[in-house]
Amino acid sequence: MDLNSSLAAISGIGPSLLYKLNKLNLNTVEDLIYHFPFRYDDFSNNTSALDAQIGESVTLQGEIWSISNIYTRSRKIITKAIFNDGTSPIELTWFNSSWLTKQIQTGDRLQVSGKISKYKNKLSIIAPRWEKIESLQSSAISRQTIHTGRLVPIYPETEGLSSKWLRAKITKLLPQITGKIQDPLPDDIRSTMICLTSALEQIHFPKTWEDLEKSRERLSFDELFYVSLATQKARLAWRRKPLVEPLKIKQSDLRDFIGKLPFKLTSAQHKVLKEILRNLVKNQPMNRLIQGEVGSGKTVVAAIAAYLVHKNNLRTLFMAPTEILAFQHFETLTKLLSPFEVTVGIYTGSRKYQVLSSKYYGKKQKTINTKYIIHTTIPDITIGTHALLSPKLSIENVGLIIVDEQQRFGVEQRTFLRKRAKVPHFLTMTATPIPRTVALTLYGDLDMSVIDELPKGRQIVKTYLVPERKRLDSYKFIAKKVAGGDQAYIITPLIEASETLKTVKAAKVEFENLQKVFPNFKLGLLHGRLKGKEKEEITHDFRQGKIQILVSTSVVEVGMDNPNATIIVIEGAERFGLAQLHQLRGRVGRGTKESYCLLYTSNTSGDDSRRLKFLEKTFDGLKLAELDLKIRGSGQIFGSAQSGRFEFKIASFSNISLLEKTKQAARDLLAKDPALDKHPLIKAKLQDIASEVMPD
Ligand code: ADP
Ligand code: MG
Numbered sequence: 001m002d003l004n005s006s007l008a009a010i011s012g013i014g015p016s017l018l019y020k021l022n023k024l025n026l027n028t029v030e031d032l033i034y035h036f037p038f039r040y041d042d043f044s045n046n047t048s049a050l051d052a053q054i055g056e057s058v059t060l061q062g063e064i065w066s067i068s069n070i071y072t073r074s075r076k077i078i079t080k081a082i083f084n085d086g087t088s089p090i091e092l093t094w095f096n097s098s099w100l101t102k103q104i105q106t107g108d109r110l111q112v113s114g115k116i117s118k119y120k121n122k123l124s125i126i127a128p129r130w131e132k133i134e135s136l137q138s139s140a141i142s143r144q145t146i147h148t149g150r151l152v153p154i155y156p157e158t159e160g161l162s163s164k165w166l167r168a169k170i171t172k173l174l175p176q177i178t179g180k181i182q183d184p185l186p187d188d189i190r191s192t193m194i195c196l197t198s199a200l201e202q203i204h205f206p207k208t209w210e211d212l213e214k215s216r217e218r219l220s221f222d223e224l225f226y227v228s229l230a231t232q233k234a235r236l237a238w239r240r241k242p243l244v245e246p247l248k249i250k251q252s253d254l255r256d257f258i259g260k261l262p263f264k265l266t267s268a269q270h271k272v273l274k275e276i277l278r279n280l281v282k283n284q285p286m287n288r289l290i291q292g293e294v295g296s297g298k299t300v301v302a303a304i305a306a307y308l309v310h311k312n313n314l315r316t317l318f319m320a321p322t323e324i325l326a327f328q329h330f331e332t333l334t335k336l337l338s339p340f341e342v343t344v345g346i347y348t349g350s351r352k353y354q355v356l357s358s359k360y361y362g363k364k365q366k367t368i369n370t371k372y373i374i375h376t377t378i379p380d381i382t383i384g385t386h387a388l389l390s391p392k393l394s395i396e397n398v399g400l401i402i403v404d405e406q407q408r409f410g411v412e413q414r415t416f417l418r419k420r421a422k423v424p425h426f427l428t429m430t431a432t433p434i435p436r437t438v439a440l441t442l443y444g445d446l447d448m449s450v451i452d453e454l455p456k457g458r459q460i461v462k463t464y465l466v467p468e469r470k471r472l473d474s475y476k477f478i479a480k481k482v483a484g485g486d487q488a489y490i491i492t493p494l495i496e497a498s499e500t501l502k503t504v505k506a507a508k509v510e511f512e513n514l515q516k517v518f519p520n521f522k523l524g525l526l527h528g529r530l531k532g533k534e535k536e537e538i539t540h541d542f543r544q545g546k547i548q549i550l551v552s553t554s555v556v557e558v559g560m561d562n563p564n565a566t567i568i569v570i571e572g573a574e575r576f577g578l579a580q581l582h583q584l585r586g587r588v589g590r591g592t593k594e595s596y597c598l599l600y601t602s603n604t605s606g607d608d609s610r611r612l613k614f615l616e617k618t619f620d621g622l623k624l625a626e627l628d629l630k631i632r633g634s635g636q637i638f639g640s641a642q643s644g645r646f647e648f649k650i651a652s653f654s655n656i657s658l659l660e661k662t663k664q665a666a667r668d669l670l671a672k673d674p675a676l677d678k679h680p681l682i683k684a685k686l687q688d689i690a691s692e693v694m695p696d
Contacts, residue, residue, distance in 0.1 A: 007021055007026060016160075021161065024158050032170060034649060037155050037203070039155060042057060042060045043150060045058050046059045049062075055115065056115070057150035057151075060113075062084050064083055066081065067105065077095070077098045089120070104130070109132065111145055116643065131146070170204050174204065181629075183605030199215040203216065229669070230686060231445045232666050244424065247280045247309065262355045265300070266297065266453045267453065268451045268452050272290055272301055272487075273304060273450045280425060286427065287426060288427055290427065290428070290449045290451060291451070292619065295589065297403075299332055312399060315383070316381045317384070317398055318381060321405045323350065324539050324556070332561070333383065344382075346383050348385045350536075350686075401426050404559065406430050433620075449633075461586075463599065464597070471600070479518060486564065490514065493506075494572075495508060495528070522546065523547065525551050525552065528555050543664030554584060568585060570600065574603045578615060579621065581624075
């Protein structure tokens with residue numbers, strides 16, 4: 001067996017377990033070994049019942065004197081055991097675990113861990129962790145305990161796949177494969193860090209918190225190091241790209257366009273625009289990322305770039321992550337470009353090459369169905385979804401590729417598009433907030449521009465976690481606002497009602513219910529399962545004000561832009577990450593009117609409501625993203641493994657000094673050994689990642 005072995009080949013893992021493992025994205029032995037605990041219970045306090053203090057987390061070794069199930073009047077099952085460690089008998093209690101009486105018998109020797117409490121004047125432990133030990137005498141020399149009496153790892157779980165199971169499996173696998181792991185890092189880079197094998201052992205079963213810290217450092221270093229290497233190699237490769245014909249930018253064109261905008265560009269937009277123009281007049285293709293908070297106005301900057309490229313007789317492809325967003329960009333760009341002779345087209349799954357020459361905009365065509373004039377020519381600017389990747393689309397004379405909300409796309413998709421268009425200028429945009437140092441590591445191959453300013457007049461979106469009893473009041477409030485001409489979003493976690501998630505609101509059901517609550521208004525329903533044309537019509541109608549209240553799933557999260565919408569209600573808010581809620585909240589407050597975000601949660605206690613409370617006071621996307629990172633891991637920010645650029649399991653972006661260290665190490669290594677021929681293990685490892693970021 002080695003790291004690449006499939007989990008299916010491991011004894012004791014049948015189809016049903018395999019299914020559950022795959023659900024956690026665990027397919028190989030390596031995946032399982034790299035399935036790291038997200039926290040540890042400290043049960044290293046080995047003590048005696050006599051010395052144990054109430055409230056203390058302890059581990060005791062002793063014997064079961066008796067164990068039995070008790071059936072309460074409310075038909076719950078309680079398992080009670082008397083446990084004696086030779087100093088003082090205590091009671092162990094489990095709920096709904098009747099099978100325990102089959103696993104634990106009177107006379108068994110156990111090690112138990114848990115919090116000491118006092119119940120009816122008796123010392124007890126509620127729901128203790130436990131494992132059998134052969135005998136008290138030999139326990140010291142017998143195998144290490146893994147569920148009790150130590151720092152006990154707690155893993156991300158799924159139904160039917162418990163931490164207890166994972167601990168047992170990983171303990172068994174570790175010694176079988178650690179001998180086969182070679183540490184790819186040369187001594188000088190590794191320097192004071194522990195070796196990879198120890199790191200992998202100790203991340204699961206650390207003896208002390210210090211051990212754990214050391215293994216975390218080593219494993220985080222590795223993650224960041226390979227990413228740094230990959231991006232720096234990619235940067236060098238991009239530099240070697242064939243040169244392009246520098247574009248000619250006429251200041252008069254630029255002034256002309258900016259002068260016809262319905263608003264004044266912010267100075268941040270000006271700054272970023274300048275950075276882009278500096279690239280376009282060079283003979284090296286641009287490779288730039290614009291980062292800007294929700295609503296900071298990235299689209300218009302992209303539109304200006306596309307216009308100037310058009311003035312050089314070159315086309316632009318503009319890729320958006322969803323159809324809804326593509327339709328919206330289509331409308332926006334058509335409008336922005338309407339004073340000029342530019343053709344804007346759309347190319348998505350449901351609409352191919354429907355081109356509206358901007359000179360027709362708003363003149364002849366009134367309704368959505370007739371407003372598009374279908375041209376046979378290829379438009380100057382084509383907006384689309386990943387349908388743009390289709391080989392059926394002819395890509396000729398493309399000078400600029402724009403990818404909006406780039407974190408939503410797989411790297412392969414972006415690379416593919418870029419390759420097909422023969423490496424023109426490349427502009428990507430994201431609203432995902434990333435600390436600068438992190439950005440340099442993650443996106444070290446890209447030039448970065450930041451729009452760090454919102455347009456004038458924007459107001460903070462007043463955010464409230466609304467208690468259920470005030471629901472009617474808030475409906476009245478919405479009715480009043482909408483009657484006054486505003487519009488509202490109502491966001492639900494689900495599309496359809498679910499048997500297993502009975503309390504979670506679903507868009508289709510809410511849409512029906514809310515018709516009765518708001519009989520005087522026109523409601524719309526939007527979700528991912530609608531046909532492209534329906535999505536388009538509803539988005540259009542909402543933006544035009546024909547739909548006043550839009551009931552939707554989080555599909556509007558990315559990019560939906562309707563400055564007249566001032567209220568967003570988010571149902572089941574605890575089901576969303578903070579960064580995602582922030583994006584949703586960014587759908588309102590896009591104009592100058594006072595705006596509101598009303599959060600509902602069915603879980604009013606504990607972590608969830610604390611998280612949501614944080615949103616009430618915090619409007620800084622970066623802060624929210626960082627908190628998300630702490631609570632839910634990097635997947636929340638960078639999307640799933642498929643859509644994110646890199647998925648970090650353990651590295652934390654807050655560790656700036658480690659980031660700096662990895663960057664330096666990567667740079668030094670590449671300077672010494674550019675092709676990495678002297679470091680074959682690193683080279684091999686990098687090949688996996690590199691294929692994702694390399695621009696060719
Ligand atoms: P995002 O950066 O989130 O993609 P958009 O490009 O969708 O933001 O812009 C958000 C809204 O702000 C749009 O309605 C757009 O027309 C408007 N907007 C953009 N720039 C400015 C500006 N300088 N002044 C006022 N409004 C602006
Ligand atoms: Mg946008």
